[in-house]
Amino acid sequence: MYSSAYKTIVALPPLLWVGLFLLLPYALMFAHSFWLVRDGYLLHQWNLQNYHKLLTSPLYVDVLLRTMRIAGSVTLLSLLLGYPLAYYLSFHAYARKEILYQLVIVPLWVSYLVRGYAWKTILGSEGVLNGFLQYLHLTHEPLGFLLYSPFAVVVMLTHIYTPFVFLPIYAALEHIPRSLIEASQDLGASQRATFLRVILPLSMPGLLAGATFAFVLSLGDFLAPLLVGGPSGTMIANIVQSLFGAAYDWPLGAAVSVGILLITVTLLLFTERLEKRWSFK
Amino acid sequence: MTNGSPSRRAPFLATYAASVFAFIYLPVVVLVVYSFNRDGVGGFPPRHLTLAWYRQLFADAAIWEAVLNSLLVAAASVVLALTLGVLAALALDRASFPGKALFRRLVLLPLILPGIITGLSLLMFAVLVRLPLSLLTVFLGHATALISVATTELFAGLQKMDRAQEEASLDLGATPWQTFWRITIPNLKLSLIAAGLLIFTLSMDEIAVTFFLIGRDNTLPLQIWGLLRSGITPEINAISTLIFGLSVALIIIWYRLRTRGLGAEPQKLRERP
Numbered sequence: 001m002y003s004s005a006y007k008t009i010v011a012l013p014p015l016l017w018v019g020l021f022l023l024l025p026y027a028l029m030f031a032h033s034f035w036l037v038r039d040g041y042l043l044h045q046w047n048l049q050n051y052h053k054l055l056t057s058p059l060y061v062d063v064l065l066r067t068m069r070i071a072g073s074v075t076l077l078s079l080l081l082g083y084p085l086a087y088y089l090s091f092h093a094y095a096r097k098e099i100l101y102q103l104v105i106v107p108l109w110v111s112y113l114v115r116g117y118a119w120k121t122i123l124g125s126e127g128v129l130n131g132f133l134q135y136l137h138l139t140h141e142p143l144g145f146l147l148y149s150p151f152a153v154v155v156m157l158t159h160i161y162t163p164f165v166f167l168p169i170y171a172a173l174e175h176i177p178r179s180l181i182e183a184s185q186d187l188g189a190s191q192r193a194t195f196l197r198v199i200l201p202l203s204m205p206g207l208l209a210g211a212t213f214a215f216v217l218s219l220g221d222f223l224a225p226l227l228v229g230g231p232s233g234t235m236i237a238n239i240v241q242s243l244f245g246a247a248y249d250w251p252l253g254a255a256v257s258v259g260i261l262l263i264t265v266t267l268l269l270f271t272e273r274l275e276k277r278w279s280f281k
Numbered sequence: 282m283t284n285g286s287p288s289r290r291a292p293f294l295a296t297y298a299a300s301v302f303a304f305i306y307l308p309v310v311v312l313v314v315y316s317f318n319r320d321g322v323g324g325f326p327p328r329h330l331t332l333a334w335y336r337q338l339f340a341d342a343a344i345w346e347a348v349l350n351s352l353l354v355a356a357a358s359v360v361l362a363l364t365l366g367v368l369a370a371l372a373l374d375r376a377s378f379p380g381k382a383l384f385r386r387l388v389l390l391p392l393i394l395p396g397i398i399t400g401l402s403l404l405m406f407a408v409l410v411r412l413p414l415s416l417l418t419v420f421l422g423h424a425t426a427l428i429s430v431a432t433t434e435l436f437a438g439l440q441k442m443d444r445a446q447e448e449a450s451l452d453l454g455a456t457p458w459q460t461f462w463r464i465t466i467p468n469l470k471l472s473l474i475a476a477g478l479l480i481f482t483l484s485m486d487e488i489a490v491t492f493f494l495i496g497r498d499n500t501l502p503l504q505i506w507g508l509l510r511s512g513i514t515p516e517i518n519a520i521s522t523l524i525f526g527l528s529v530a531l532i533i534i535w536y537r538l539r540t541r542g543l544g545a546e547p548q549k550l551r552e553r554p
């Protein structure tokens with residue numbers, strides 16, 4: 001029913017725009033990763049040196065492993081906080097469900113940066129938490145390890161991604177037909193068995209979606225380490241940032257970016273398949 | 282064991298949920314409370330309430346300039362991302378063209394990839410075409426990255442739309458142009474509002490992409506970033522409290538509008554992670 005002129009007119013502008021301002025820049029990043037810098041000049045010589053450096057230098061490998069550990073902890077903690085919360089709202093909140101749901105959403109409107117800043121004021125050695133502990137005479141000197149550590153990065157990112165992990169899990173729980181749960185209970189399954197064999201498997205796609213989201217976004221974060229991480233909390237994206245900045249080695253920075261991209265895409269494809277396997281139809 | 286719930290009372294779970302809420306709200310509460318604390322941020326308990334930080338904030342011209350820049354970039358990004366998003370959604374819904382599958386994935390990439398990768402890629406592009414960094418490059422980055430949001434939202438809207446109306450309009454002699462403006466767009470109204478709000482908020486708060494594309498004029502998050510680098514100041518608490526209050530007010534207005542009969546559409550907006 002739509003003429004080919006219509007189709008061309010709607011398809012052409014977004015195709016051109018996305019080709020020019022998205023495909024080309026990403027391709028440029030990819031191309032840079034095969035070039036090199038000598039004496040401060042970019043040489044368009046195709047080579048694999050950057051990737052070789054990346055895989056053999058202990059610095060990059062260490063930071064990458066730390067980044068994975070941080071992202072893994074954030075994912076796990078967000079699940080530990082988000083899943084029970086979603087479960088509580090879906091099955092036990094009754095009339096308060098809607099208002100509690102809104103309460104989870106509202107803090108999402110506080111800027112990412114500002115929430116990082118808030119944690120900085122809480123965890124700092126002159127901060128609110130140390131002030132509180134000393135006020136209660138639980139400690140006599142400020143605890144210095146709270147801020148500027150991988151711990152602080154994990155706390156800040158967990159705080160940011162818990163609501164995001166909560167959302168898809170809650171949606172999945174809400175979509176479970178209550179009759180299935182009743183059937184399980186009528187047939188004599190214990191609460192535990194009902195959870196493990198009915199509710200948990202059916203909420204798996206939501207859980208996977210939330211977990212992937214938290215992991216992938218933590219993996220590429222460079223602002224949390226800058227804000228609260230200190231030198232011991234440096235993550236892989238900070239390496240990219242410094243290679244593009246002070247270190248001025250765009251090709252190597254591009255290679256690290258391509259590495260992050262590959263990890264991200266592999267993970268997404270993997271969970272996409274898993275989600276399909278678990279989805280209930 | 283009725284009403285299809287596993288059990289009626291769960292005191293442990295309720296306590297656990299309450300502590301998760303406490304964790305989620307702790308920074309927000311600290312932020313707001315200490316914006317009124319005379320002795321600045323830190324220490325416990327806060328005492329000596331004051332509005333001094335708000336006074337300082339209102340006198341800070343640089344911040345308000347940054348707010349204006351942010352509003353400008355966000356508004357322009359909404360317009361451009363919605364325009365291209367409508368077209369992209371229509372194309373994905375109705376046209377077949379070579380590279381359609383690639384296009385679908387490519388558009389979504391900025392949502393999935395870390396902002397630093399999109400930001401740096403665009404920086405390389407700007408260097409390549411010798412485009413000086415300014416609010417224009419920031420706008421370019423925001424609008425391009427947020428086409429993803431517009432496209433998903435509007436594509437979902439199109440899928441739910443009744444095609445019969447458009448067919449009738451075309452059969453009765455309306456031109457495709459008239460049909461687009463009189464049938465398609467009005468039918469997409471809710472998706473357009475939802476996508477527009479989301480794009481606006483995301484643009485106002487964007488920092489990872491902006492970080493690499495900013496020129497001399499700061500956006501609000503970058504201005505706050507600058508303040509942060511030079512140390513902790515309760516001015517940041519004050520501006521954050523204001524923005525937070527404004528957002529909550531907007532949410533309440535939005536839900537009022539929705540319950541007044543705009544439809545139950547915002548569900549999808551809320552469920553997007």
